Amino acid sequence: MELQAVLMAAGGGSRMPDLTYNTPKPMLPVGNKPLMWHPLNLLERVGFEEVIVITTKEVQKMMSTDPKMKDVKMKLDVVCIQEDGDMGTADALRHIQQKIKTDVLVVSCDLITDVALHEVVDLFRAHNATLAMLMSKAHDFTETVPGQKGKKKTGEQRDFVGVDQSGKRLLFMANEADLEDGLSIRKSIMRKHPRMHIKTGLVDAHLYCLKKAVVDFLADNKSISSIRGELLPYLVRKQFSKTTNCPKSKDDADDQTQKTADGSTNSTELLICSRDEPLLQLAQERSCWNDHRGDMSEAYHGGKLRCYVHIMDQGLCYRVNTLAAYIEANRLASKLLEEPAVHPSAVISERCQMGPDSIIGAQCQVADKTSIKRSTIGNSTTVKEKVKVTNSIIMHGVTIEEGCNIHGCVICSNAVIGRGADLKYCLVGNGQQIEAEGKHRLVSRF
């Protein structure tokens, strides 16, 4: 077995409280499929047969009832964890350490992408890397976000990512929050990689290939709780640390583990050495290849811990963790899905005008003289006559009475929109009722 896939679906969706109020984030519909279906689909397309899903009990219950999840042909091994939110992603990995037998591919449930996964995994394989991750150039979300008055300032802090000249080797990673006065780069890194490109406009796709030894290391180091926040910067820093690079004989390393209480550095020592080290070393010696030139050191500067990143510049890659991203993802969902946009069981009258980028769910009823453009309509939704729906996301079980005009809104499940209501850029929560003839702009209704 080469890789085991792990899907992290226990996240709370803390950045879009309005939507996750009632529905947990992994089950939010995107293109009429639950959010977690998309990364699962990606894994299935690429050839995985089993996935370990780490999620909460609530999501597990919803998963078992949702028909779309039954489409997933892979074997899903669901592991439930407490919902209190104290568990970080690294803690979750530690929790399932017993199940991990080989290298892991960790995916977040809110990733929607059409990346060619072999690009990331090839980096992992070819260079015998400890970490390989995926990043993408960030897209600006241009659409107005419903329910938010005015442009929200990006309170998000930037990530600084440093890569080498080839754009593949990850040299530096830090978040603005961790950098007090400025960005400081160690001299040893500069000596080994004199040319470094530092990028800030990248989106971390939260897709990581990790060696099994990293999971074992996590098991020993209980202080690391988040993969993205703590483990990754640690690994990137460790690439150039002196202790990892000094060749130690096996006996020394064993002694050291018995000595010190804090096993962190020492387990990293044992981390990289594989049983067949001498043969690999021989092959590398005889091979006339080097990953850099200009100085006197051997390939990879003799470092055993290597981190790689694949930066996508074309193609879709979204992390649906904010409302704006959610809307954008829905808009593009029709491009990703192979199914027909209109579900066969939907009843659509002939006098309805439907744009090509709209998605209509199962068992919908769309009456005459309606116009649906660039929208997603969920299952079992009823749309009565003379309704105009543009640029909106309508979830399941919604009833829209006659004469409504809905533009740029997100309407959650089981809501009822009264007759003649005129909604622009509104966010309507679950089960809410909008009164008839109501006129709302940029309102959040719960």
Next chain:
Amino acid sequence: KEEKQRLRKEKKQQKKNKEKNDEKTSHEEQPAGSASQPPAQPSPKAVPVPASEAPAPADKPAKSKADLKAERRARQEAERASKGKKGDVGQPAPTGKLKAPPSELQPVVKRLPEHVQVDNPEVVKKLAKKLERQQIPLRSDYGYKVSLFSHLHQYSRKAPLTQQLGIPSTVIHPAIVRLGLQYSQGIVAGSNARSVALLHAFQQVIRDYTTPPNEELSRDLVNKLKPYISFLNQCRPLSASMGNAIKYIKKEISNIPSQCKEEEAKIKLLNCIERYINEKIVLAAKAIAKYSIEKISDGDVILFPPNCSFNVTISTSISSSLVNHILCEAFEKKRKFRVIVVDSRPRLEGREALRRLVQKGISCTYVLISAVSYILPEVSKVFLGAHALLANGYVMSRVGTSQIALVAKAFNVPVLVCCETYKFCERVQTDSFVSNELDDPDDLIVTRKGKTQLEHWQKVPSLGLLNLVYDVTPPDFVDLVITDLGMIPCTSVPVVLRVKNVDQ
């Protein structure tokens, strides 16, 4: 009476066939051959090229009806006989003309390997079917191929084979996928490195192997290895050293007695591999170093083209790890010499060789191959590494080696080739066209001062980029071959092969 005539005719034809077969077997490898064959040979071929049937009778318009009938009957009988055999005798490729191929009546059917018949659609189809059976994706050729080499594969590095494989590769062992990737990206390059990496991957495969019920390890493991080898072949054509290593492993596996327990068998195989690497590569390098050091005297200037894994300096050409090793050893033995490293594009492997030598403290000079005739007057010896030594004494090595050997001969500089015995192969080749490797043509594209002239080379209809990897050096240019068995002349290679075969 007619029957008697027929029988006489058949006898005559059989005699002529036999003569033709003898000629054929001796000139087997030469592509320009059979044009001189008397066209009256009925050529019963297994290759389903229908057009050939037409020229045979058309060539002799003056034949009588009886002759034609007799010919036809002989042909039919021969075809019936050949239907049992499966030999696919391909056509010699470079000239592209249809030659009368050796008839199926001959007892020894020599098969042309598929990798030199890429322009023959049937062979390609057969390969595709075989790969499909083994569940390995077929790698498609890339770009325009120069016509002289259109019978060889040409792959692009940007389209790795892993694109078409599922990600947790279940069909192919992950160690082999990793190895294939490293081959195709050039991370593991050089015949010694490739063989060591291959054996290392096989060790991992053997470790993870479990015999399925009702199967014997000796047969099943060999069958398991076949798709892996096809996969590696698709990633990058196998080298001669790898081929020999694979043959050795397969032999060892098949020799495992059936009553041997699985654990024992596995340990035995792993030890065999360790021993092979130790004997044939590591110790061989030491032995070769010992012999070569005798040849390096103080004050020598060595030319070294670095394609050999060791590069011995003195004139090293296109880096060889072996020659590298030898030079480093010689330096440690306190010989005083200096090295001139000759490098060539696009691989520029000389830089890595240069780095290793300079790290040891050897004084080196670095030139490109275009300057060889300029510096040769200063050189006292030329050390070459080899990718393989062919049975007719030719040395197959990185492209540029034969050029250096030629120039060295012109300047009367002794040329020494260092090669381990496990790289000796039974193939025979006299030119670099028949069997070679075409590397990614995009490697030749270089950006200087922000401008990439060749960026859109595919759009220019009359332009083809050729990136050859190997060439053959005739034995007249090589003065000595240093192997772990001693110092032998180039023409003794078949003797060594014979002795090796007898041993085994």
